Amino acid sequence: MTDQTPALRLEGIVKTFPGVRALDGVSFSVMPGEVHALMGENGAGKSTLMKVLGGIYRPDEGTIVVNEKPVAMTSPLEAKANGIMFIHQELSLAGELSVAENIYLGALPRKSFGRVDWKLLYDRTDAILSQLKVPFDARTLVGDLSIANQQMVEIARALTVDAKAVIFDEPTASLTDAEKVVLFDVIADLRESGVGIIYISHRMEEIFKMTDRISVLRDGQYRGTLVTAETNEDEVTQLMIGRSLDLSRNASTHEIGEVALEVQGLSCGDLFSDVSFEVRRGEVVGFYGLVGAGRTEIAETLFGLREPTAGTILLDGKPTRINSPADAISRGISLVPEDRKGQGLVLGMNCRDNMTLPQVADLTSGPFVSNGAEVAIFDQYRDRLDIRTPGWKQMVGNLSGGNQQKIVIGKWLSMHPSVLIVDEPTRGIDVGSKSEIHNLIRDLAAHGYAVIVISSEMPEVLHVSDRIIAMYHGKIMRTFTAETVREDNLIQAISGISPEAA
Template identity: 55%
Template sequence: MTQPLLSVENISKSFPGVKALDDVTFDVFPGEVHALVGENGAGKSTLMKVLAGLHRADAGQIVYQGAPVRITSPLDARQMGILLIHQELSLSPELSVAENIYLGAWPTNAFGVLKKRKLRRDAQAALDALGLDIRPDIRVGDLSIARQQMVEIARALAFNANVVIFDEPTASLTDAEKDQLFTTIRSLKAKGVGIVYISHKMDEIFEITDRITILRDGTLQGTVWTRETDVNHITRMMIGRTLDSYFVRAKENFGDEMLRVEGLSKAGLFEDVNFAVRGGEVLGLYGLVGAGRSEVVETIFGVRDATAGTLYWQGQPAVFPTPRQAISMGLALVPESRKEQGLVLGMGGRENTSLPHLRMFSDATLMNRSRELATYEEYRSLLDIRTTGPEQPVATLSGGNQQKFVLAKWLCSGPKLIILDEPTRGIDVGSKSAIHELIAGLAEKGLAVIVISSEMPEVLGVSHRVLAMSEGHIVAEFTGDMMTEENLIDAVSHQSGPPQAGASVKTQSIGEMA
């Protein structure tokens, strides 16, 4: 590796009220996987958007294949062979998989007519390269989020890039899909492609990368060889301290039963789900993509209609609520996708915090702005949200700060039960630790908490009990010493359909749980 394939030299970039990058230098060599890590807001995505032509640097230069270049647009970057696979999906849901893969470069004849057979054939080749069993002619909007993510990756790889930038590529992938992605990355590496890999998942960083560059608050902290460092060292460089206790579990001081469901079913999604959760308890829900975890809690919250089952709220039978009724009862749901389901991206933090609770902030027909601002400031301070002010659009914030605003808007209503669906997806290690502490703090204040997470160490680390789901059924329940990764993997991997004999999945009464 004598000469970098791509490098940025002394790059700086500012936005109103914040300096996103300050004199940063970074490079990637042919056949190298180079990780870029840092907390949310450290400048990782901004740096990559400069490389991809989405932002123009205020100072510094980009050198590509040994010569200085100006990248003024994503088209410039793609024509040079620099491709960015975004953390957030950028597909057109109404178009087919093939049309999305080659969007902006559809093959046409001399008269501008689309060559449909060639488009389908080329798209099929890109899908085959990733080992995907997705038809090129299927509508993208009909695919799961995980499979849409794989289409996004296929779209980037179809252009035979020299440099591929992966921004949190496994956030929505199953373990099998992640393994296939890593096989693809290693194949690209063997062909001399330079790979930039951005991820908050340290196990992935240490599995797939050659070097690691660390950013903090827009400044370069250093670059190290992956084989010569460890997680503690990287964490200390990222956040300026070590994490004494990464996972925090609330003390066991359970109160009365808050929620119980019996025989909860939604045709085609899940069947005969039974569980209960008490005040002060953190109940974990784990399963592979498609197991039905999110659909269960969405049905409890009223987003979906149940086809069967009984709901008990605070020990009393209750009808399944609408979302508005669920909020009034004291339920809160932090959804899986903060950008699609949790926030209005064009609004500021103030408006996003108050939006579900307008009656709390209004006097007759007028909004009480002082009360609204006071609540915004209370939770901005409590959750350490980094923003330039209450009107800054949340679309311009880092993923971690966006997630904190989703939490803020539900916490301000004083819920009795809060459901957290993938609460730390796509956020940095420091913010994850803060959210784990928040979960424990909520439980110790008497709230019932349900946590859905695709990260086994997380769901095991913060929960008092864990339910394992597979193919729409709860197949096992684990407590105490039985809460291990081995048991959880075995439960979700080898059981399908209703629970097998001996699995502990019955709905527990208060007396049984005491």
């Protein structure tokens, strides 16, 4: 590997924004046939660096070298022409167009008079798709594909050009474990074919499984490159955050109380059926399963966003009908939704207004909203949750993911709920904030809240839960206690293997 020339090399990249040095002399290189992890907490400069690479931002200083040729990356088109392709975290595909049209968007093969050569288009696409061994063809509508398969379309798009370097930005964020395996195979094939790969992820397991080397950014500065085989998670974490991290399970020391929420035979069409469980005060119940197993849908039903087709919900032992989120909230059920920015926050509003959103009607003096009462609530929960923001006037969109999540959690805590449902509590949140959110969830249980945590990350579920409910295809397969859970059993349960068969 050492005698080869790098597929892509960055030298002393500097990018400043008013008041901030977002990138401060970042240099590293990616060899052909190497999977190179790029790690760093949110705000470390990964996104900015990728935008520089993609021609969206121009660096103030430094050079980008592709195959030993310095390149002025002035536009996304330029990046593509130089063989630098991106697989974005948020997919950018046209759902109403076919797979082939999406792959060749902007470069459709033509016949005379500007007519599209459909046959050639479909043939070429199918040839690429067969390399990827995907279960769909060139004519499939992208909108009909799962997220994982849409990602495959993006990868196929990268294969249409002579890619020198492919950048994967959090590719597994919305994939199930089975889908990840497919993705990793594809990445391995790409590596075989001599493409340099930059792999951005927060997930250590993947990094250690997939990559050859790891480069770390912190506060816009390059902190070093480690050879994956010669390092360990602690070393990488320390490089990223400057301290080591304890991810072991905190044993419950507090009393588990009465049943706060009980669900009997709850069903909702094809989404989930005959679901029964209970959550006690002081307890964290984890819902683990593949994407589409019905976990989020159960949460949405409990929160009044979906109407159950059968079953009963009991709150403090009393049967309850929940017809709307307003109903759920007034009965003490709160939901921290999966998609923080899309469902949880009003990004154009400041921190305080977001936090008081559900109860602003109660914070009035006469017809007017009471500024003092609102600020008091904000201050209280900022301190309690250690939300780092310059002040309540800060637009919530300017906060880091971890602090945004704390705003959403604070919003509900200030309503004094009895049941708190947290869907994917740490999605897109950096390592440091992750453990803070985990500790917060444990702490809430210790204060007597009944907490439901839905997560697709096994370490997270194992770390925070007192009990774990494993779901498969809309059904509860098995319930584990924190003391008895074994990872292999858990994986079997969510893959549809019942304990008798196993």
